[in-house]
Amino acid sequence: MSNEIMSELRKDYIYNLAIKEERVDGRGFKDYRELVIETGIINKAEGSARVRLGKTEVVVGVKIQPGTPFPDTPDKGVIITSLELIPLASPEFESGPPREDAIELARVVDRGIRESGSIDLSKLCVEAGEKVWMVFIDVHVLDDGGNIMDAASLGAIAALLTAKLPAERYGLGTDADLPMRDVPVAVTAALIGGAIVLDPSIEEEAVAGTRMTVISNQEGALSGMQKSGTAPLTTEQMNYIVDIAIEKAKEIREKFLEI
């Protein structure tokens, strides 16, 4: 039996499980896979984290150095988020410059951090118009077991929470924590047939018509959303996803108290 047929059968199986309110790995619809966050793993980086979410693994490194502010925000620090889907992490990823999917992931991670105001960028100004801190967040995906979005987002926040401004190195005062104000958490739901499941595995992603990422902050308000995929969602589905995502984010945020 060919791989293609196997894979089609597997998809049908997952699809039919969803109808029966079951998942292939036995999880409930709102359950996440095991989540392990380690920080401070790269000592050349100002902040770093390794996130394992089931079979997915990402490493995030944060580098911080002085630079020139953007002309339209002369008194604010700069955040630059990069993510590549390198072929080490999956047989489906290709070499070369980041493509659509990688760019979308990076931009959603970036907006989650930026729009939630989780970093107080005005405190990253050294000299208005001249010198501000540039915060480079680099997400390195090592193993694609599904739901890279949440793993990347969690890794970015974990790395930032433990990052230090290397002020001494640049003769700009004493080292300090990054001015963090909030802990936005991304929660991704997938639509499989009519079922909505959280934290889709790679197998579930292959059958999901659409994914919806909802980023919420510590007050339980929304700081970012992104629909990804071609299947439409009804208003009811959308509202339901927002509700369970906010709830789940609170649960996951607890993890960060341990860091």
Added chain:
Amino acid sequence: MSNEIMSELRKDYIYNLAIKEERVDGRGFKDYRELVIETGIINKAEGSARVRLGKTEVVVGVKIQPGTPFPDTPDKGVIITSLELIPLASPEFESGPPREDAIELARVVDRGIRESGSIDLSKLCVEAGEKVWMVFIDVHVLDDGGNIMDAASLGAIAALLTAKLPAERYGLGTDADLPMRDVPVAVTAALIGGAIVLDPSIEEEAVAGTRMTVISNQEGALSGMQKSGTAPLTTEQMNYIVDIAIEKAKEIREKFLEI
């Protein structure tokens, strides 16, 4: 009957018409298609124009901002002309960086403006060696109905003639017109068999062995020429094209008095 054969028959038809001194759209050999020039259509641009030449349509936007002069011309403004043949405008254009044809078009439009001295670049100097005005001319081809060269060239001049130096915005005095000194007009002829026609349509371009663009200024002198295509021209043909192009340019230049 396949498209390829249709298209071959169509080519033969146009070719044979030319022998009979006729054109497929009934024009005389020296006739241009209907020409409509609108200016000031993009209010974010310092100058803009839409040119419709028969079924060809281009939009030209001019952006002007302060910048650093080239080291070898420290007291002169800078003109930078771009043109892309985007796949919106024709099934034959491809995505990606500009190719040969687009680069050639941009460079000929650029030389027509530059070499005719139509802009007094020395008046675009703010502070010698430090700050000059940079004039970005961007040609956006929307519909390729043939003879993009002339449409682009006309659009560029129309946009420049109506452009304003945004001096106030940059705290460099009061807004002013660009220092225009001349109105170069590009006229393109095509060689179809032994016939020479002006303003070739897209169908005529497909059978033309070569195109010859002649840019002339308001004194009736030449300020640029470009042969494009593989068919050779005799000296007689070349001299004839120069004569009719200068004559036709005068006629077209009248259009600009209306702007």
Added chain:
Amino acid sequence: MSNEIMSELRKDYIYNLAIKEERVDGRGFKDYRELVIETGIINKAEGSARVRLGKTEVVVGVKIQPGTPFPDTPDKGVIITSLELIPLASPEFESGPPREDAIELARVVDRGIRESGSIDLSKLCVEAGEKVWMVFIDVHVLDDGGNIMDAASLGAIAALLTAKLPAERYGLGTDADLPMRDVPVAVTAALIGGAIVLDPSIEEEAVAGTRMTVISNQEGALSGMQKSGTAPLTTEQMNYIVDIAIEKAKEIREKFLEI
């Protein structure tokens, strides 16, 4: 008989010759092909050389201009070496950005010059941290008859030895020779079957399992080495190559006394 079979037969022939301690062009194993070095051939370059090594030909141009030093070496000049394998030089080279082989060649030539300390970079400092001389070494391969590595390396040194600092042109004093301290010479051996031959021709390169480049300086010490190719070398072979390469380099260095 097809070209492919011819070429296979030719390879076998060369291979079998090597077993009999013979080479297809009659050379001894340690013999170089005829070497002709001309300098000063490009008057727009601050230094230049043409090297003909058998049927291989390279032109090297050295351009020197003031620039900013690297932050970690504020008081040292900068060497930048480029080499492209342009399709003019061989039917096997392709257009486009330099590939692996070209990058490797450029980096080995560069390291030979840099690591041997052949240029006293501290004498190329104009003003520490602000302005130093940038030395651009561009290797232009015109004909690939084999062993581009040694030809490029010889060409680079010849061009440097005859280069002038264009100080007057930049108002930085009087023109002077480059501060050269050593004449590193690259010698490349190829492993054909069990035989080790120097200066492989293009035909020999096609059958060689590996090439070993050894760069040595005027004291007879090593200033760079690079193994290139997949066939392993034994320690004995490696030590033998080092010995004969140092010996041969002395012989070749004599050539430079003639410049």
Added chain:
Amino acid sequence: MSKPEKFIEDGIRLDGRKFDELRPIKFEVGVLNRADGSCYLEMGGNKVVAAVYGPREVHPRHMQKSTTAIVRYKYNMASFSVEDRKRPGPDRRSSEVSKVSRQALEPVIFVEKYPRSAIDIFVEVLQADAGTRAAGINAASVALADAGIPMKSLVSACAVGKVDDTLVLDLNKDEDNYGQADMPVAVTQNGNITLLQMDGHLTSDEFKIGLEMAKKGCADIYQMQKAALMAKFSKSAEAESNE
């Protein structure tokens, strides 16, 4: 312009609109000759052109799908479309906009009718004034219909946002620059959501109300899209019967 003190005074926005009012919209169908379908759209200060080519052959070949057409969407901003000249060529933002816009339209196209072929959508923003991705989707949806691509529905898009702690429909440039949230939404004619993105800060309740506002705006745009297509087709039909 720097941040205004107030965006809404006596229930009226700075540009004179009510909180749930769209900017003026004008569709022109079939404006290009070479494209199989096209649409020019002005939506507030946005000026966009959409062109559709296809179904047609796929290049490069390995992108073909054996059972459906592939849909490609290229969103591009002209360098002169914004206040500060934009560097020509694709960037990360246009790449993301192209992706979500494609996914906003793909579900309404009968892609299974054209295996091994491509449906190419090109959107050029000639003038930008907040909401260009919604404008692009609105124009592209009409251009697809103009090209005769079989579709289950039109797709209509607009954004809802928050300024002065108030939800407002179809943000203009200043409301977008200085506002508290921006949420572009695209829906089918049945109100199913094919695109939803959100930047900024919204409570869960604000989100739900905002989504209804956006859907209402989309429903109005849908009427305009339909009217523009009807006008084009009746004109064509007339032209034909006069021949």
Added chain:
Amino acid sequence: MSKPEKFIEDGIRLDGRKFDELRPIKFEVGVLNRADGSCYLEMGGNKVVAAVYGPREVHPRHMQKSTTAIVRYKYNMASFSVEDRKRPGPDRRSSEVSKVSRQALEPVIFVEKYPRSAIDIFVEVLQADAGTRAAGINAASVALADAGIPMKSLVSACAVGKVDDTLVLDLNKDEDNYGQADMPVAVTQNGNITLLQMDGHLTSDEFKIGLEMAKKGCADIYQMQKAALMAKFSKSAEAESNE
């Protein structure tokens, strides 16, 4: 060098030439081993090498033409060929020069003899001194013949320009930099024009006279090209008969 006060004194140009005189020219045929045909040319201070490969297989395949050979032309300036180091790699200028040069040569090649194949021409400028595109075409034309590519004619090229309101043949670098017009021309041996570009300012009469001057220059170059090829072939023939 800054702009000289006068370019022509007593009918003599700054480099000692008369107004209608070419710079010294030297052709060497068959200078490369790997290429199928090659030519080294010095034309004034220009030093160029042209190589021809083909007819040969086309990569990538989709560029093949079923009824003719494709002709490709790549013009490149070495980074050290000019006063201020040129960044290596193609730029907009070299792209345009490559295109017009290809079109200058293509009409004389019997492309229909080699369907589905490619004829590749590479021109490297080692030293530049105004007129490099003409030099490249002259060398490439000879390299094509050296490669045994069947041709209807050689192609010869040179520029005419204007300095001090006077038409002059074959501009040198200063005349090009500070002159009033530059017009490179390429012609077949029958005088048919396969390349013509013009920058600057010429009256219609000046154009006509200038074109004749350029054609005259090309005719002289044609003689040198022919002589260089004859010398090469007679040498080869001699070598063969001695074997």
Added chain:
Amino acid sequence: MSKPEKFIEDGIRLDGRKFDELRPIKFEVGVLNRADGSCYLEMGGNKVVAAVYGPREVHPRHMQKSTTAIVRYKYNMASFSVEDRKRPGPDRRSSEVSKVSRQALEPVIFVEKYPRSAIDIFVEVLQADAGTRAAGINAASVALADAGIPMKSLVSACAVGKVDDTLVLDLNKDEDNYGQADMPVAVTQNGNITLLQMDGHLTSDEFKIGLEMAKKGCADIYQMQKAALMAKFSKSAEAESNE
């Protein structure tokens, strides 16, 4: 850190090692789920991950070889792996490292068993501390074995260098930055050399002694590679027998 006055005091290096001592090394086999084989390696301060995919289909097709598998090797440094952030993406250094690393491993792979297929090796450097190419080869060699690729031998790699005129094994970052020579070497288990590069200054005698030191270091690493693979396989076997 600026250059230390002395690198070796009383025969002991600044990090406490003897001249011929390797840094601490830790291998973890099979750390990734998607890859066919993988290995995580810490070697001093270096942290690298290697993944192997294959034998698998070759894209693009024209890279296929009809009689053997092609081996591809991509070495990449994470932007955060070094003190000053590295620009993401390939550069000239990583291109050269990839090439020599591929050639270090290719001779031990039975490539003739898998005509028309590809064996892809990816090495990511998460933290760099001198000797990353050797670390990458050590990890890649184990990852190849973990992927079940038939091999004649493992390949082991380490560098020898010179500081304070003394040969030392396995340079750390400061010894590399301020040292007099750096020579990475890779050998098969029989001691045949598959990679050798040298930068800096060595006499011919130093070279010969250094090469022996490096081979001794490689032999020690080989034992660790073998042990790590044994541990993985016995664990897998145990897991299987427990099922």
